[in-house]
Amino acid sequence: MSIPNHPKLVDLVNMAIGTVVALPAESLALLQEEAEEALRFAKVTKDWIDGGLALKYADAATAARQAAGKDTGIVRFSDGAITIIADLPKKVEWDQPRLAALVDRIRADGDDPAEYVDISFKVPERKYGAWPSHIRSAFESARTVHVGKSTFKLSLKDEVTP
DSSP states (O other), rough: OOOOTTHHHHHTTTSSSHHOOOOOOOOHHHHHHHHHHHHHHHHHHHHHHHHHHHHHHHHHHHHHHHHHTOOSSEEEETTTTTTEEEEEEEOOOOOOHHHHHHHHHHHHHHHHGGGOOOOOOOOHHHHHHHHHHHHHHHHHHGOOOOOOOOOOOOOTTTTTOO
16 A cells, blocks of 8 residues: 655654654555564564574683683673674573472471572462452452553454454
């Protein structure tokens, strides 16, 4: 679909928000589509560059970590005049049933498990919605609902949406 005087993404940088709001829905739909395509392209491009950097510097980063006596974390090394900062974050997962058993054991021994672990409870909204009303009402005071950011997807009428 071609819209006369349709602004491009680069035009938006200099437009006041009121001007954007005043654009016809067709222009906004095309701009949204253009922005989504640009974002997809940018993500693919960044992933490609990151993959190349990983291949180029993985061995040097591993050697720098070994020299520093660590398996994870940030190391710095040089490639000519460029300083490379390589981060290998540590991601720890805890076995929840085992932690629960350990918390019970700590509590049974007379200690306060809160001195050793952070304890939190979660209620999946799907389960909450399936509870009988007398159970839900008991939990109401512990529940706060926050809303996320509104989103709008514009679709030209001749498009087939998935």
